[in-house]
Structure formats: C-alpha cells, structure tokens
Amino acid sequence: MLNNVTQLIKISVTNLSTQGWLIDLLKIHKNRSQKGFEMQTQNMTPTYRLEIEGIPGGVVSLSLSELKSRFPKHTITATLQFAGNRRSEMNKVKQVKGLNWGIATISNATWSGARLRDVLLSYGFGPEVAAKAKHVQFEGLDRDVTGTAYGASIPLNKAVSEEGDVLLAYEMNGEDLPPDHGYPVRVVVPGVVGACNVKWLGKIVVSDEESFSPEDFKSAPAIQELPIQSAITHPAEGTSGDRSDREGTVKGYAWSGGGREVVRVDVSIDGGKTWHVAKLRTSDQEQHRAPPPPPGRAWAWKLWEIDVPIPHRAQELEIVCKAVDSSYNMQPDTVAPIWNLRGVLSNAWHRVQVKVRESLKDQK
Amino acid sequence: MLNNVTQLIKISVTNLSTQGWLIDLLKIHKNRSQKGFEMQTQNMTPTYRLEIEGIPGGVVSLSLSELKSRFPKHTITATLQFAGNRRSEMNKVKQVKGLNWGIATISNATWSGARLRDVLLSYGFGPEVAAKAKHVQFEGLDRDVTGTAYGASIPLNKAVSEEGDVLLAYEMNGEDLPPDHGYPVRVVVPGVVGACNVKWLGKIVVSDEESFSPEDFKSAPAIQELPIQSAITHPAEGTSGDRSDREGTVKGYAWSGGGREVVRVDVSIDGGKTWHVAKLRTSDQEQHRAPPPPPGRAWAWKLWEIDVPIPHRAQELEIVCKAVDSSYNMQPDTVAPIWNLRGVLSNAWHRVQVKVRESLKDQK
Structure with missing residues (x-):
C-alpha cells in the first residue's frame, strides 16, 4: 500500500511516536x-x-x-x-x-x-x-x-x-x-x-x-514542521560492491517540512570531500511526471538516484547524502551537535559505508 | 537609524545585492x-x-x-x-x-x-x-x-x-x-x-x-526565503581577552527567513566540542519585551548574549555560534560543502578566534 522506495523502507508512522520533542x-x-x-x-x-x-x-x-x-x-x-x-x-x-x-x-x-x-x-x-x-x-x-x-x-x-x-x-x-x-x-x-x-x-x-x-510546558515551541531530511536507501550499510563495476547506483529519499519542496540532493562517495548532483523524481513511477506543487505546498517526498563512478583502487566507500529545500535550508554536517535525549530531529548528512570486493574475474 | 547590535554592524542592504543566486x-x-x-x-x-x-x-x-x-x-x-x-x-x-x-x-x-x-x-x-x-x-x-x-x-x-x-x-x-x-x-x-x-x-x-x-532561467527556484542564520558580533576576530577575567561576554544576532522565529542559539568556545545556550532578546532595549509574533510572522532578528567561563589555561578560544528556528532548521557545520560561485547563502556556524593574554597582574 505504501509507496516504498526499496525493501529497506518498511514503515508505519504510528501514534507510538508520542515523544517527539527535544x-x-x-x-x-x-x-x-x-x-x-x-x-x-x-x-x-x-x-x-x-x-x-x-x-x-x-x-x-x-x-x-x-x-x-x-x-x-x-x-x-x-x-x-x-x-x-x-x-x-x-x-x-x-x-x-x-x-x-x-x-x-x-x-x-x-x-x-x-x-x-x-x-x-x-x-x-x-x-x-x-x-x-x-x-x-x-x-x-x-x-x-x-x-x-x-x-x-x-x-x-x-x-x-x-x-x-x-x-x-x-x-x-x-x-x-x-x-x-x-x-x-x-x-x-x-x-x-x-x-x-x-x-x-x-x-x-x-x-x-x-x-x-x-x-x-517548557519554553520552546512544540515540534510542528520538521527540517530538511534525506537518507540513502540503497546500498545498505555494510554491503559490498564488485571492483569490476565501474559505476554504482545510489538511491534515497528527501523531504522537508512546511510544504517546502526539495530542490537538490548531493551525493558523495568519499565522505563529503566531493559531491555529485542526484536526479530527483516525484514517485516510483518515473513515467508519471506530476506538475510541480504550488509554492509552500510540496507535501510529498522526492525520490533520488545517481550512478556514481567507483574509483579504481577504492576498498571502501563512505557514501553521504545531503538535501536542500526551496527555502534553501540545508542539513547539518554531523550528528553530535544536534544530539538530544529524546533522539528527535536527527537530520545530519546520512552516511553509509560499503566495501569494494576484488572482482571474481580478478581472482581467477 | 538602524537598530545596530554593536559598532561591528554597519549595514545598508542596497540594491547592489542583485547577484544573490547560486x-x-x-x-x-x-x-x-x-x-x-x-x-x-x-x-x-x-x-x-x-x-x-x-x-x-x-x-x-x-x-x-x-x-x-x-x-x-x-x-x-x-x-x-x-x-x-x-x-x-x-x-x-x-x-x-x-x-x-x-x-x-x-x-x-x-x-x-x-x-x-x-x-x-x-x-x-x-x-x-x-x-x-x-x-x-x-x-x-x-x-x-x-x-x-x-x-x-x-x-x-x-x-x-x-x-x-x-x-x-x-x-x-x-x-x-x-x-x-x-x-x-x-x-x-x-x-x-x-x-x-x-x-x-x-x-x-x-x-x-x-x-x-x-x-x-535555470532549473532551481529563485532565492526568496533565506535559511537560518546567526553570527558573532562581539568579540571580534583576532582580539584578545585578559587571563584574569573569569568570564567573557559573547554577543550576536540570529534570524531566519519565511517568518520562522529563532528559538535557540548555542555558543561554543572550544570550536564546537561543548555548547552553552545563549539568552535571546528581541531588541537592544531589553526593558521593552515585545509580545511574541504570530506563528510564521517573526520578521525581526533576535539579539543574543552569553557570559561564558574562560578555561584556566586557555591561550586561544575558537568561539562558534549556531541557531535553531521554529521549524527546527539548523545551520550547516562547515562552509566548504555549501560553497557556490556567487558566494550566497553562507550560513555555516560562525567562528571567531580570540587570544587570551597573560593578565597584567600575573606579569607584575
């Protein structure tokens, strides 16, 4: 029923989500x-x-x-x-x-x-x-x-x-x-x-x-709109790629609160030193190109995808994504400075480590 | 005429600001x-x-x-x-x-x-x-x-x-x-x-x-709302404090686009390892406590201030500030990942280096 991005995303936003406050x-x-x-x-x-x-x-x-x-x-x-x-x-x-x-x-x-x-x-x-x-x-x-x-x-x-x-x-x-x-x-x-x-x-x-x-009641406003968010849904943490593959596909989602549209997603495979701009889609069905939402009413996530060249001698890749919304809000780089006891509003750059295996061909 | 924070802020937002685009x-x-x-x-x-x-x-x-x-x-x-x-x-x-x-x-x-x-x-x-x-x-x-x-x-x-x-x-x-x-x-x-x-x-x-x-015309939306911003206006880069002072005062401004209210400013004097929560004011005249703006209509900046303890043996402090708005948008940690040729939307954590001098008393 849900428009899941990949098998990685199995979701139910339930009313158990009651403790969402700093x-x-x-x-x-x-x-x-x-x-x-x-x-x-x-x-x-x-x-x-x-x-x-x-x-x-x-x-x-x-x-x-x-x-x-x-x-x-x-x-x-x-x-x-x-x-x-x-x-x-x-x-x-x-x-x-x-x-x-x-x-x-x-x-x-x-x-x-x-x-x-x-x-x-x-x-x-x-x-x-x-x-x-x-x-x-x-x-x-x-x-x-x-x-x-x-x-x-x-x-x-x-x-x-x-x-x-x-x-x-x-x-x-x-x-x-x-x-x-x-x-x-x-x-x-x-x-x-x-x-x-x-x-x-x-x-x-x-x-x-x-x-x-x-x-x-405390002094800060209740959480209503959530900040710009993105995550990598493919490949998964700890998986491996084959060295003989020249390119790898990276996929994910991006969304922002308050009806702000996602306008850009950047992907890095070297931990954030260099970046590539991903392609954005409005749904899994790429053939259905929906008209853009009115300003401030972009309620749905965007799915993104990119084929990145895998460096010749890489043994491990640190894949990172970050998104920008139509008010040019960006994600924080790291988790530690936004840490809070309830573990909410976690939207630092998402990082996934993958290994690059020797290719089967090379081993023969 | 302007409500300047300190002498450091002398401002005219002129129509020269025409190239504000990524x-x-x-x-x-x-x-x-x-x-x-x-x-x-x-x-x-x-x-x-x-x-x-x-x-x-x-x-x-x-x-x-x-x-x-x-x-x-x-x-x-x-x-x-x-x-x-x-x-x-x-x-x-x-x-x-x-x-x-x-x-x-x-x-x-x-x-x-x-x-x-x-x-x-x-x-x-x-x-x-x-x-x-x-x-x-x-x-x-x-x-x-x-x-x-x-x-x-x-x-x-x-x-x-x-x-x-x-x-x-x-x-x-x-x-x-x-x-x-x-x-x-x-x-x-x-x-x-x-x-x-x-x-x-x-x-x-x-x-x-x-x-x-x-x-x-290119593919991204024109810049309208700007993202969450903050900066340190006191002390200035490269100035010195006296070692005999137990505390130092740090001041600045914070603002967010789209009428989103600034709800929190954090200040660090160790380059971002540990943080202190600053006091927020709506204007230079602290006695005038304006009523809070309606949601989404917080158009004015907030001024912030904090007295931070100066570590006993510190020789140099890296002062950093970062702000959060009412939609819980936060600033990116570093400048490099948001760099763009027009130099716009520069809103990473603001950093100021100050030296701590030997106190005159100690030298006698």
Whole structure:
C-alpha cells in the first residue's frame, strides 16, 4: 500500500511516536496510544462519531457517512515522518530515550477526505472564534491503561488556511484507511510531524490551548514542521560492491517540512570531500511526471538516484547524502551537535559505508 | 537609524545585492541599480508616481499622498539580509564572485506604509487574476548605464496573503525613508531576501512571469526565503581577552527567513566540542519585551548574549555560534560543502578566534 522506495523502507508512522520533542525543550503529548487498539476498529463504522467542540452552536457529532456526504472529497499526496526518524544515529553518539529507529519511520501515501477547513467553516468558525482560539486539538479514540486518550494539536492558522490542506482522511491510496492507519478517520496534517496526524480520530477541539498538560510546558515551541531530511536507501550499510563495476547506483529519499519542496540532493562517495548532483523524481513511477506543487505546498517526498563512478583502487566507500529545500535550508554536517535525549530531529548528512570486493574475474 | 547590535554592524542592504543566486542554479536580476541615484531622489515628491499593472481596469498611477491617504498605515519590524551576507567566509574556501562581505549585510528596522495586499485588492485583484498570475514584479526608478531598471519579483501568494505583511513602505523608524533606503517608497517583503525589497519603487506588475530575462532561467527556484542564520558580533576576530577575567561576554544576532522565529542559539568556545545556550532578546532595549509574533510572522532578528567561563589555561578560544528556528532548521557545520560561485547563502556556524593574554597582574 505504501509507496516504498526499496525493501529497506518498511514503515508505519504510528501514534507510538508520542515523544517527539527535544528533551531540554520538552513537551509531552498526553499519552501513548494503546497497543492492540487496531483490532477493535474493524466493525466500528455504524457507531463511529466524530465530535467537534469550541465552535459556535455547541458540540457537533458527525457519522462517517455524514463526513463523506456533506463535504467535498479532497486528495493530497503527503509524506509523514516521525520526529524520531534516524534516532539510531544519535544513539551512536550517546544513548537516547526511545526506540532505536533507523531511516524508515517515514512514508508517503495519497490521502483523501474532507478538508478540516471546510468542516470548521460549515459549523460557524469565523473571525470571532479566531480572535480567541489559537490551536486545534485532536484526540484519538484509543485509550492507554489509565484511560487517557492520545492527543496532539496544530496551530489554528495551519488548520483553517486554504493552503494548509489539512484533511480528515477516510481513504489511503484510494481505499478505506487500513486499521493501523486509523480507520475510519485520521487527520492528515501535511508538512507537519507525524505525531500530529492523529489516527482513529474521535474529537476535534478548537481551543486557546495546545494539547499538553500544563506541567509538560517548557519554553520552546512544540515540534510542528520538521527540517530538511534525506537518507540513502540503497546500498545498505555494510554491503559490498564488485571492483569490476565501474559505476554504482545510489538511491534515497528527501523531504522537508512546511510544504517546502526539495530542490537538490548531493551525493558523495568519499565522505563529503566531493559531491555529485542526484536526479530527483516525484514517485516510483518515473513515467508519471506530476506538475510541480504550488509554492509552500510540496507535501510529498522526492525520490533520488545517481550512478556514481567507483574509483579504481577504492576498498571502501563512505557514501553521504545531503538535501536542500526551496527555502534553501540545508542539513547539518554531523550528528553530535544536534544530539538530544529524546533522539528527535536527527537530520545530519546520512552516511553509509560499503566495501569494494576484488572482482571474481580478478581472482581467477 | 538602524537598530545596530554593536559598532561591528554597519549595514545598508542596497540594491547592489542583485547577484544573490547560486551559480549552478542561476537567475540574475535584470540589472544593478545605478550608483549616485540616491542624490536625485531628494525633491521627487511632487512628481512621484507609483504605477500598478496587471490588474483589471488598466494601469493605476498613485502619488505619494494618495498612497498615504487612501490606505491604512501598517507597521512591522523586519530584518533585511543580503543573500551574500558572510560571503567572505566562502572566499576563504575558494574565490567567489561578488563583494567580500562580512557579517554585516543585514539590518533591522521598523517600517511603515500601505499593505501591498490592500492596494492590490482595492484595484480589482481577485480570483480571476490569481488564476492566471503567479508573481508580483517590482521595478525601481533607478536605471543602469544601459537605461534598464532594477527589478525583482515575489510569489503572488506572499504578496496578497494577509499573513505576508508586504508593505509599500514610506517610513523607516518613524520618519520618511532616507534616500539610501529608497525614498519616497520601497517595498518591504519581510522574511524574504534583501534583493526583493526594491527601493525607489516605480512600478508593480502582477504577472504570470518572474522578473528575469528568459536566458537567465535555470532549473532551481529563485532565492526568496533565506535559511537560518546567526553570527558573532562581539568579540571580534583576532582580539584578545585578559587571563584574569573569569568570564567573557559573547554577543550576536540570529534570524531566519519565511517568518520562522529563532528559538535557540548555542555558543561554543572550544570550536564546537561543548555548547552553552545563549539568552535571546528581541531588541537592544531589553526593558521593552515585545509580545511574541504570530506563528510564521517573526520578521525581526533576535539579539543574543552569553557570559561564558574562560578555561584556566586557555591561550586561544575558537568561539562558534549556531541557531535553531521554529521549524527546527539548523545551520550547516562547515562552509566548504555549501560553497557556490556567487558566494550566497553562507550560513555555516560562525567562528571567531580570540587570544587570551597573560593578565597584567600575573606579569607584575
């Protein structure tokens, strides 16, 4: 179902991604979603209700069929990335908290649903609400062992902007959402950290407050947009190439938060001393050349690829990639200076070591 | 007039900043503004006209007093940065084209004028124009030796968005614009590269094209928003501290493009091995604590300061700063991997070497 780049990328951006905050700038989401919740969603269509609070006229309650029939269906292709993607590279510098994710807690899919903007406007959202409220909170139907729902919030201007493209999604790649992607409804907030894309959506609250307990509040802003990111998906770390091959193919993904388009990816095979410019594609299907997205609305990743000449006597290659987005943000060179205890925002140049074997021909 | 950080920062973001593009992603503005043009602006008020093209109903022609009286006056504080700021650090890697700018081609001021949005809407801008046009071009009254006007353009959505805050400015820090800041009218495009803030504004064109000659067009987007930036303004390179001082004060500025707020600045005195978090201020007047800007509309720089302990036996300190913005963009570690022939977008960690002298007391 997912548009995976290679077998290396097997991804599910789940609501387990709740601890995506810099530790010294810490804000914790209300709670983790409960494992096994997926199993209970299978037959919930008849009873499903989406509640909306904080707008004039009291609480709105919508069934799935009302959500589908009352609002136009919109479709976007968007990449979701967990704030802890590539956390394992921070673990190599010094132990961090959280699961030891590699480069695969990122995925790309085509989502369809009602626009959150349309729904809020139809239930009386207007300037007098905007004058007080600053955030839109989302709450999942899933509960942890203490009975607390998973929650996250986004800034109001992202939620209601015509250019924000926030969806109450009920389809993924043209089919009903799979249970583990939040059936029957999840919110898709393109350009924003995976943790805000709440699954099994039960409640929307327009509020003057973020979705955090007061004791979690610290001085820095919650992570919303993630910075420019890229990673090498082929070849894999520790694999070998054959010396008789004159060229090797390097492939990967690149994405940036906030709808900023990836405009360039550079690849090095000598650890960053010299660089080659990679070819960018919008999807696995190169024959489908999509028109460029409007400025600030590039929600989907780009796949990149390059054939690099392998130096004659090389025994080992240190392959490195780095990307640039349309606001000319670039990735930091190294991991250590961006290390943080939660292991989030890991976006230094991605490095892969491969060996170059003596060719079988040479050995004969 | 400018809100300078220290004596080190003496700045004028002039229209000389026309070559702010990556060379291999090159787009050149139409031309440079002509030196000495400032002198001719002194008595132009009675004859000044601002023309607006590309909207229904033909060409609009506005006098300065009409611009002032017909539209509400808005005020913003915004930092303007030349794309070639800190170009001199790229010159140390390998020679680039352009003037050898240090860290001072950036400035901060309070600007007042009519909102471009209000002006365009009042002359018939609407959905049918937006369906065709994608850019707003600006043209200065100044001419180069070939008679060509200076030109630049910005995306239409930045020009007409309520949150774009683009001004047709006629005041700077509460007074008429000075001649070298574009008297009588300049456009202030907050969050966008200095070169788009066209002075001595003569013409505005709503268009489906950017303000470039076709032969200049290459594959990458024009530079609009600049990436996260910071620099050390005190102490200066090559100065000395006294060994008897236990602490030294380090000061600087930090800013990011696109209205992204600076949320953190880290300072190192050991070349980047260990870091300290600096205090951030919104202006030189620390007693005036301005309310935080709305999300995505942080147009002004932040000044930062920190007292760092000086190690007992240190003979030399390598002071380094790096900043983080509200989308968690970070600066690249080193200059070489972002080097480009035009010497633009130079935003690697800023480094300053200072010596630690034997104290006069010790020498007695």
